[in-house]
Amino acid sequence: MREITLSQAVNEALAEEMRRDPTTFIIGEDVAEAGTPFKVLSGLVEEFGTARVVDTPIAEPGFMGIAVGAAMTGARPIVDLMFGDFIFLIMDQLCNQAAKTHYMSGGRLSVPLVLRTNMGATRRSAAQHSQSLHALVAHIPGLKVAMPSSAYEAKGLMKTAIRENNPVVIFEDKLMYNDKAPVPEEEYLIPFGVANVLREGTDITLIGTSSMVQVCQKAAEILAAENISAEVIDPRTIVPLDEEGLLKSARKTSRVIVVDEGHQSYGVTAEIASRINEKAFYYLDAPVLRMGAMDVPIPFSPALEDITVPTPEGVAANARKLMSGEMIHAA
Amino acid sequence: MSPAKNTKTNSEEYLRMYTQMVRIRTFEDNANQLYLTAKMPGLTHMYSGEEAVAVGICEALTDDDKITSTHRGHGHCVAKGANFKQMFCELLGKEEGYCRGKGGSMHIADQSHGNLGANAIVGGSMGIATGAAFTAKLLGKDDVTVCFFGDGATAQGLMYEVMNMAALWNLPVIYACENNGYSEYTRTEEIAAGSITARAEAFGIEAHQVDGQDVLAVNTLAQKLVARARNGEGPFFIELMTYRYHGHHVGDINREYYRTKDEEKHWKEERDPITLFSAWLTKEGIATSEELDAISAGVKDDAKTAVEYALAAKYPDISEVDMHVYAPTDPASLTVGG
Ligand SMILES: Cc1ncc(C[n+]2csc(CCOP(=O)(O)OP(=O)(O)O)c2C)c(N)n1
Ligand SMILES: [Mg+2]
Numbered sequence: 001m002r003e004i005t006l007s008q009a010v011n012e013a014l015a016e017e018m019r020r021d022p023t024t025f026i027i028g029e030d031v032a033e034a035g036t037p038f039k040v041l042s043g044l045v046e047e048f049g050t051a052r053v054v055d056t057p058i059a060e061p062g063f064m065g066i067a068v069g070a071a072m073t074g075a076r077p078i079v080d081l082m083f084g085d086f087i088f089l090i091m092d093q094l095c096n097q098a099a100k101t102h103y104m105s106g107g108r109l110s111v112p113l114v115l116r117t118n119m120g121a122t123r124r125s126a127a128q129h130s131q132s133l134h135a136l137v138a139h140i141p142g143l144k145v146a147m148p149s150s151a152y153e154a155k156g157l158m159k160t161a162i163r164e165n166n167p168v169v170i171f172e173d174k175l176m177y178n179d180k181a182p183v184p185e186e187e188y189l190i191p192f193g194v195a196n197v198l199r200e201g202t203d204i205t206l207i208g209t210s211s212m213v214q215v216c217q218k219a220a221e222i223l224a225a226e227n228i229s230a231e232v233i234d235p236r237t238i239v240p241l242d243e244e245g246l247l248k249s250a251r252k253t254s255r256v257i258v259v260d261e262g263h264q265s266y267g268v269t270a271e272i273a274s275r276i277n278e279k280a281f282y283y284l285d286a287p288v289l290r291m292g293a294m295d296v297p298i299p300f301s302p303a304l305e306d307i308t309v310p311t312p313e314g315v316a317a318n319a320r321k322l323m324s325g326e327m328i329h330a331a
Numbered sequence: 332m333s334p335a336k337n338t339k340t341n342s343e344e345y346l347r348m349y350t351q352m353v354r355i356r357t358f359e360d361n362a363n364q365l366y367l368t369a370k371m372p373g374l375t376h377m378y379s380g381e382e383a384v385a386v387g388i389c390e391a392l393t394d395d396d397k398i399t400s401t402h403r404g405h406g407h408c409v410a411k412g413a414n415f416k417q418m419f420c421e422l423l424g425k426e427e428g429y430c431r432g433k434g435g436s437m438h439i440a441d442q443s444h445g446n447l448g449a450n451a452i453v454g455g456s457m458g459i460a461t462g463a464a465f466t467a468k469l470l471g472k473d474d475v476t477v478c479f480f481g482d483g484a485t486a487q488g489l490m491y492e493v494m495n496m497a498a499l500w501n502l503p504v505i506y507a508c509e510n511n512g513y514s515e516y517t518r519t520e521e522i523a524a525g526s527i528t529a530r531a532e533a534f535g536i537e538a539h540q541v542d543g544q545d546v547l548a549v550n551t552l553a554q555k556l557v558a559r560a561r562n563g564e565g566p567f568f569i570e571l572m573t574y575r576y577h578g579h580h581v582g583d584i585n586r587e588y589y590r591t592k593d594e595e596k597h598w599k600e601e602r603d604p605i606t607l608f609s610a611w612l613t614k615e616g617i618a619t620s621e622e623l624d625a626i627s628a629g630v631k632d633d634a635k636t637a638v639e640y641a642l643a644a645k646y647p648d649i650s651e652v653d654m655h656v657y658a659p660t661d662p663a664s665l666t667v668g669g
Contacts, residue, residue, distance in 0.1 A: 029515070033588060033589065034589070057483070057522035057523065059488065062488065086452070124373030124424075125373055125374075125451075126435045126437050127438070129437070129451055294652065296653050296656050297433075297656070300372070300424050300430075300433055300435030301372075301424030301646055302424055302646070303649065304432065304647060304651060307649055307652055
């Protein structure tokens, strides 16, 4: 199968859906001619024109609000938020407006909108350009949240997101834009709420999101060399969450580590770990461990930044501790 | 260029402005080189071409006056009194940097000279600057705050909220809009409807437009407005017409799709703030071109030493990673009656 980058995969998904549905449009900063600073949207304005690939001023709450209004009245906006960190600027439009409109209108209005943004540290971009803020929006009922872990995932999840009748936030890892993966030429969609088992195992389950899926995969390889059989699962969407899929694996292996790049406290790892504790407690041989980004603003200095995020070695080390029965608390 | 003040009594002032502009340009040339040779982590936004803006304004300020800076902040940092060693250390993420390596290029600031920080959120410092002016008024201090921001930042709603309050409450803040014609890869005309100064005027704020390549014009205006702001006549708004020589950031190399090489050439050759000012200094007999060259050479040496120092300096110890998340509070102050 051909291999393309995550960036190309997103680009293809957008192009295909924009051809399919004339009510879709892209809106954001430097999305047209520049194709975004990450060049993910290159070529789209040439095909769809400036009426459907709309460059805006640096006015995030403004264009987000416009997108919400457009979504409520028959269009399907795909909002481009250049950095996930800027989500703080649009919180009112996203969380008070988009997320609640369907509910507050008793189901009469809906907001079919996609917010494309990114996450991920270790790019030496310091505290305001490195955050992974998906837990913040996952907390708000009414929003769906997808976290693609490869080019294949990014394309399939994006196509589903665009056809969804709800506001969906997609977090792409900015360090993965150039990562290649096999992606079929034929059309496919990836449904929301269906976890993907990337590797089967019997001793321990490693649940990872976004780039942490790769971290878990590498940890599983390290562990395999030590005769520890790790299962690796990617939930793909954290809202909706494939709780049954995760529980099934937890019941089978009896040990679980959840790895996610958001800050560890009050985050996605905590949510998944507590669901497993609540619903698979009697199957477990060890406490469910959480591994997230350290609870610090992301520092600029490479010497500090690199230790703030989970690594394959760190995951493997924790897995060993769980296997040996050592009672530990999350690293 | 603007007419000279009393050239004899002010020659020291002029030469300091010249030196500061050269220091900014030299800092940026070295920073760019560090990027090109893969010695600098991450990306950085160059201030080259805009030197007269930061220098003209900061030379009108005292160390107690405050500024807020932007993602393109090295120029403001130098102009407000920072030294090369700590700046290069910060740029390279070293312990001795102004922010102990935690901030990097986009957050670089010498806090001890009243720089409240460079900000990676466009427009993100407008509240902070206005708040600093609020403090001055509240505590009866006479310091003034200058808020630097780009033309692109005028699209942020926050600006309109705080200008309204600054005008209502007569706060000693000067909003300094560095209009370099672009925000990222987009021309200002495409992202700003109407006039930029009229935005401030709508709130009753006195607004000026000035040639940002003319350090004397900038400084003369800044001196007047700072004095008036100190006197309770603020806020003010200045739009400074300028140009950035490099790409939006150092990695933005192929930029002909959004601006022509001819345009860049025109600004560099006809409108360079340092060239214009050195011509004026020699014409007025304040310095010979040999003297100016000697200043530049001295600055280059300083930069070279500082870069070498920073390259050899150590990274922060990893134990610093969770230091400074929270500021300490004196427990005694947390007791009843404390
Ligand atoms: C809130 C926010 N939106 C978008 C960005 C991305 N961004 C960084 S600099 C920039 C352009 C800023 O233009 P301008 O204010 O004119 O400053 P200049 O770069 O020209 O100095 C953009 C869009 C950001 N950092 N913060
Ligand atoms: Mg600009």
